[in-house]
Amino acid sequence: MNNANYSSRISGFHKKSVDERIALIADMAGLNDTERALMGNSGNLDQEIGNHMIENFLGTMTIPVGIATNMKVDGRDVLVPMATEESSVVAAVCNAARQSYDNGGFITSMSGTRMIAQIQLVQVSDPYHARMAILERKEDIRLICDACDPMLIKLGGGFRELEVRVIDTLSGPMVITHIIVDTLDAMGANAVNTMAEKLAPFIAQWTGGRTYLRILSNLADHRLARARCVWRSEDIGGADVRDGMLLAYHFAEADPYRAATHNKGIMNGISAVVLATGNDTRAVESGAHAYASRHGRYTSLTRWEVTNEGHLAGSIEVPMAVGLIGGATKLHPMAKTALKILNVQSASELARIIAAVGLAQNFAAIKALATTGIQKGHMSLHSHNIAMMAGAVGHEVDQLAQILVAKGMVRLDIAEKELALIRGS
Ligand code: MEV
Numbered sequence: 288m289n290n291a292n293y294s295s296r297i298s299g300f301h302k303k304s305v306d307e308r309i310a311l312i313a314d315m316a317g318l319n320d321t322e323r324a325l326m327g328n329s330g331n332l333d334q335e336i337g338n339h340m341i342e343n344f345l346g347t348m349t350i351p352v353g354i355a356t357n358m359k360v361d362g363r364d365v366l367v368p369m370a371t372e373e374s375s376v377v378a379a380v381c382n383a384a385r386q387s388y389d390n391g392g393f394i395t396s397m398s399g400t401r402m403i404a405q406i407q408l409v410q411v412s413d414p415y416h417a418r419m420a421i422l423e424r425k426e427d428i429r430l431i432c433d434a435c436d437p438m439l440i441k442l443g444g445g446f447r448e449l450e451v452r453v454i455d456t457l458s459g460p461m462v463i464t465h466i467i468v469d470t471l472d473a474m475g476a477n478a479v480n481t482m483a484e485k486l487a488p489f490i491a492q493w494t495g496g497r498t499y500l501r502i503l504s505n506l507a508d509h510r511l512a513r514a515r516c517v518w519r520s521e522d523i524g525g526a527d528v529r530d531g532m533l534l535a536y537h538f539a540e541a542d543p544y545r546a547a548t549h550n551k552g553i554m555n556g557i558s559a560v561v562l563a564t565g566n567d568t569r570a571v572e573s574g575a576h577a578y579a580s581r582h583g584r585y586t587s588l589t590r591w592e593v594t595n596e597g598h599l600a601g602s603i604e605v606p607m608a609v610g611l612i613g614g615a616t617k618l619h620p621m622a623k624t625a626l627k628i629l630n631v632q633s634a635s636e637l638a639r640i641i642a643a644v645g646l647a648q649n650f651a652a653i654k655a656l657a658t659t660g661i662q663k664g665h666m667s668l669h670s671h672n673i674a675m676m677a678g679a680v681g682h683e684v685d686q687l688a689q690i691l692v693a694k695g696m697v698r699l700d701i702a703e704k705e706l707a708l709i710r711g712s
Contacts, residue, residue: 297311300343301342301343305338309326312326313326326345327345329347331621332621336618340615340618350562351371351372352369352563353369353377354367354368355367355369355381355384357384358384358644359384359388360639360643362391365629365630367560369560370559373555374665374671378668379555380556380647386518387517390517393514394514395642396639400635400638401468401470402470402509403466403468403507404466404468404480404501404504405463405483405500406463406487408462408464408494408496409459409497411462417493417494418453421451422451424493427489428486432446432468432485435485436481436482443471447469448466449464449467451464451465462496466483472610472633473611473612474614475608476567476570476608479503483501505573506578506606507574510608511578511604511606511607512603512635515601515603515646516600516643516650518599518600519599520596523654529598531658532591534657539587541586543585543586546585549649550576552649552652553588553589553645554645555652557571557575563621563622564616565614565615565623566622575588588604588649589646601646603645603646605645607641607642609637609638610634611631666697667692667697671684673688673691673698674687674706677706678703686709687702
């Protein structure tokens with residue numbers, strides 16, 4: 288029984304061993320033996336590593352990892368690991384990629400691997416004067432930033448550009464310095480945050496103002512991944528299907544309510560690869576949505592057009608702050624394995640493949656939506672989840688799922704009744 292009167296004030300919880308923490312939480316929350324064992328099972332992540340990755344670690348939550356097949360990116364066939372709990376996500380990418388494969392697949396590019404860090408300067412009565420004073424120090428700033436990360440410099444990265452903006456805020460004008468740093472194969476949050484913290488006192492000294500925030504921007508618009516692809520009209524079911532898909536895009540382009548869902552579908556694909564490779568899903572998600580609003584109105588991350596030949600051309604441009612080194616990418620054995628399967632040589636290559644997956648996902652979603660609707664495919668995949676929720680095991684899962692789809696009623700109550708019938712017969 289859950290001990291409803293427990294106190295969440297637990298001093299020194301982080302100092303306890305993992306087993307002690309599990310025992311304590313299990314007692315407080317009234318977990319049974321099965322639930323305790325579940326908390327203690329860290330799956331494919333070594334308990335020791337997990338315990339160092341986050342504070343107050345207990346265990347892991349396993350998310351299915353599947354492979355998107357049929358993907359051809361820049362002429363290379365790639366197998367793409369995707370971590371997602373949503374039934375139709377992997378299938379959608381496989382499907383979209385299959386329909387583009389014979390026409391060459393996806394072509395990608397990248398604007399660079401540069402990250403922005405921001406330094407907030409306040410309490411300056413002459414913000415435009417201060418802005419100039421900072422801009423004049425570009426070479427000093429380069430030296431200060433580059434001294435923070437000799438390894439990055441050795442590899443060819445480091446400080447690249449300086450931007451200083453004066454913004455109007457509720458507290459009056461602020462002078463915002465952007466340092467733009469090429470972080471190469473690292474996502475780069477640590478590198479640029481360290482530089483921003485190092486630089487801030489100098490900025491305060493040069494301007495007589497006071498600095499507060501020193502942190503990267505997730506609107507990584509110097510790190511744009513781009514992908515494009517042409518689906519031949521005859522490969523996707525003809526001009527009617529193509530035109531329905533265009534109308535779906537025009538809807539998303541014009542309406543933020545639709546664009547949010549349209550982009551959510553894109554992120555179904557993107558976040559699944561970002562997660563499987565141990566990268567930061569929230570960084571990529573916030574960057575994508577901020578980028579989708581960059582002209583002052585939230586809109587589609589993809590564009591869809593018709594080529595001269597009457598084929599469907601899709602493209603996507605999206606900030607993609609992912610790395611091959613640092614964070615969980617190098618620590619989590621599953622992330623390392625996912626990167627090995629992808630066989631990518633650089634963060635840019637990874638980012639470009641992820642953009643292609645986002646485009647593929649969007650193709651599949653708008654095609655389904657503009658034709659049969661999303662529920663048919665979705666429910667047929669989801670029927671397996673419902674079957675398992677009803678208690679089906681082994682061969683029962685497929686059998687029950689098929690019955691639910693045939694009946695057109697993928698519902699838990701029906702599944703329970705049908706399972707009883709299967710077992711009774
Ligand atoms: C569901 O997870 C994603 C979709 O809603 C995307 C879309 O509507 O474009 C199907």
